[in-house]
Amino acid sequence: MRSMTCPTCQAAFERNETQFPPFCCERCKLIDLGNWLDGAYRLPGEPAEVPENADSDGESSD
Ligand SMILES: [Zn+2]
Incomplete structure (x- = not known):
């Protein structure tokens, strides 16, 4: 008999x-496969930051 964990x-x-x-x-x-894929596909250190100076606010200085 061979027991496993x-x-x-x-x-x-x-x-x-x-x-x-x-x-x-x-x-x-x-479940294990899912965990593995989750870790494999996650790229480290890549923040999804959007620059706040996107000018589309209609404040035209004319
Ligand atoms: Zn199990």
């Missing part, structure tokens, strides 16, 4: 109890 939910289970090793179930596998 699910990386997602930390549940202990037997190797032959799962069809989605090393996860205990498909749900945990998808």
Whole structure:
């Protein structure tokens, strides 16, 4: 008997109890995959800042 621990939910289970090793179930596998993708696609240090001096306020000095 080989017991494993699910990386997602930390549940202990037997190797032959799962069809989605090393996860205990498909749900945990998808959750882990989702976390991984979330981190992989997030670019660090890229603030979505818009410059405030965009002139479209109709204050024409004419
Ligand atoms: Zn799990």
